[in-house]
Amino acid sequence: EPLDRLCVHESTDEKVPIGAFVDALSDLPVPVEVVGDDDAVGEGDAVATYRPRDWFVDAGWVHCLRAGYDEFDTDRYAAAGTPLTNSTGIHDTTVGELVAGYMLTLARRLHVYRDHQNRREWYDPPYEQPFTVDGEMVCVVGLGTIGRGVADRARGLGMDVVGVRRSGAPVDGVSTVYSPAELHAAIDDARFVVLAVPQTPETEGMFSRPEFEEMRDDAYLVNVARGPVVDEAALVDALEAGTIAGAGLDVFETEPLPEDSPLWGFEEVLVSPHEGSTTNQYHSDLAVLVEEIFHQYQSDASLRNRVA
Ligand code: NAD
Numbered sequence: 001e002p003l004d005r006l007c008v009h010e011s012t013d014e015k016v017p018i019g020a021f022v023d024a025l026s027d028l029p030v031p032v033e034v035v036g037d038d039d040a041v042g043e044g045d046a047v048a049t050y051r052p053r054d055w056f057v058d059a060g061w062v063h064c065l066r067a068g069y070d071e072f073d074t075d076r077y078a079a080a081g082t083p084l085t086n087s088t089g090i091h092d093t094t095v096g097e098l099v100a101g102y103m104l105t106l107a108r109r110l111h112v113y114r115d116h117q118n119r120r121e122w123y124d125p126p127y128e129q130p131f132t133v134d135g136e137m138v139c140v141v142g143l144g145t146i147g148r149g150v151a152d153r154a155r156g157l158g159m160d161v162v163g164v165r166r167s168g169a170p171v172d173g174v175s176t177v178y179s180p181a182e183l184h185a186a187i188d189d190a191r192f193v194v195l196a197v198p199q200t201p202e203t204e205g206m207f208s209r210p211e212f213e214e215m216r217d218d219a220y221l222v223n224v225a226r227g228p229v230v231d232e233a234a235l236v237d238a239l240e241a242g243t244i245a246g247a248g249l250d251v252f253e254t255e256p257l258p259e260d261s262p263l264w265g266f267e268e269v270l271v272s273p274h275e276g277s278t279t280n281q282y283h284s285d286l287a288v289l290v291e292e293i294f295h296q297y298q299s300d301a302s303l304r305n306r307v308a
Contacts, residue, residue: 001043002298003060006290007035009049012065016283021048024287028294046297048290057082061297065286067091067145067277068226069307070199077308084308085293090285092149095196095224095250095276100153102248102270103192106220107133111270134158139190141183141206142197143171146224150194162186184214192220199226207231212238218245220268224276227252236262239269250276 041059048063052072057080067088077084116123140147140163168179178186197203208231232253246268
């Protein structure tokens with residue numbers, strides 16, 4: 001049955017201005033309507049949404065406006081025969097730049113200078129602290145859209161890029177690709193370890209005490225994946241003990257990060273509020289992807305980013 005309406009769930013407004021997103025979809029040949037939790041959908045409806053709702057499964061097609069679809073029950077979609085698609089493939093530049101920013105900030109000490117600026121203090125750092133990322137090794141764990149976006153930018157900054165990939169197969173511009181079983185060998189020489197894997201049963205708790213022990217004591221952990229990929233209590237212990245030097249974190253076990261979390265208090269930890277993908281063009285990036293998949297659905301083609 002062809003689609004005759006696109007429903008944009010109100011949760012979309014958590015991430016992008018919903019009006020701008022609806023406007024960006026105005027080329028679609030069907031009406032685009034905002035729906036809330038008192039509405040219902042049927043076979044002729046497509047749904048674009050940030051958060052899952054049980055009743056979406058009655059639609060003809062559901063699109064998750066996030067790359068990480070871990071909140072969606074894929075088994076239910078598969079059982080109902082309702083295709084579910086996600087928003088992977090569009091975060092290479094946005095999240096890649098965030099990671100480049102973390103690495104440059106930590107290496108060139110911008111975070112420390114800003115802290116002193118807030119107190120109007122002209123400050124000389126200890127001579128041994130600033131370094132260039134040029135010539136340093138970064139290990140990118142997960143070489144999908146984001147991982148490759150990070151690798152490209154890191155290479156542009158003169159870094160030696162190694163990585164971890166499920167298949168262990170080579171990737172252009174990555175000097176050594178390891179398999180997940182070789183994780184410890186992959187991370188033990190790196191100055192930065194960047195997590196860009198989805199949250200799955202295999203990746204939950206992938207970084208815990210043994211991994212922090214394996215990392216260099218002057219290494220930084222960057223997590224732009226999902227909070228549960230890291231054992232946060234073990235991370236706090238490693239930071240307190242100096243097992244690793246610091247971290248750049250966009251995602252957390254509990255979001256928003258609770259006010260009493262020790263992670264707020266470390267000078268060498270950068271906390272960003274899960275905004276890795278957010279720019280003033282994000283509504284348009286998402287709309288282009290939704291339009292592409294909409295047309296695939298209408299012409300019975302296979303759907304890009306189908307996850308169930
Ligand atoms: P993607 O699907 O393009 O890439 C994920 C890659 O990880 C794939 O290549 C996959 O094979 C690999 N992978 C899976 N399990 C692995 C394992 N055990 N070891 C090594 N590699 C493994 O997705 P993406 O767009 O790059 O996004 C990755 C994740 O980042 C998302 O699932 C989401 O959770 C998160 N994300 C965060 C933000 C943010 O704002 N911080 C934005 C978008 C996505």
